[in-house]
Amino acid sequence: MQTLPIPETVGKQLPQPHPLYATAGTLVEAAESLIAFIEARACAAAKEQCLLIAADKAKAPVEESQELLTVEKTAAFLDVTPQTVFDWRKRGILQAYKLGNRVYFKRSEVVAALEAQSFPDGRRKYARRQFQQKAR
Numbered sequence: 001m002q003t004l005p006i007p008e009t010v011g012k013q014l015p016q017p018h019p020l021y022a023t024a025g026t027l028v029e030a031a032e033s034l035i036a037f038i039e040a041r042a043c044a045a046a047k048e049q050c051l052l053i054a055a056d057k058a059k060a061p062v063e064e065s066q067e068l069l070t071v072e073k074t075a076a077f078l079d080v081t082p083q084t085v086f087d088w089r090k091r092g093i094l095q096a097y098k099l100g101n102r103v104y105f106k107r108s109e110v111v112a113a114l115e116a117q118s119f120p121d122g123r124r125k126y127a128r129r130q131f132q133q134k135a136r
Helices: 024-059 073-077 082-091 106-118
Strands: 067-070 097-099 102-106
Touching: 067 073, 067 097, 067 106, 073 082, 073 102, 082 102, 102 106
Parallel strands: none
Antiparallel strands: 067 102, 097 102
């Protein structure tokens, strides 16, 4: 066991051994306990971060513009029948995306297609005329 040299100004007081000059056995035990403490804190911090990330993902809604709609949901959104949605897809009015054997539509593209089919004042471009002009 090593001790620091005693300065002459201290007098007869014996200095306490510095913690860095501890014996090899105590130093190893101290290092092991420090490593165990750091590992425990790191695990706790990692678990906390994982829980925060999971909570953020659960709270974060899917962007409404990127939300995928099924044929039934698209038909309900547009207030038409599913067959009309399939017809519009076939004619190219609506852009469809297939995953396996399922067909999806992006909400933003459905809204854009709906807006493209109407004038700014709310009238539809391809609407039937309510009143036929009388032939003269």
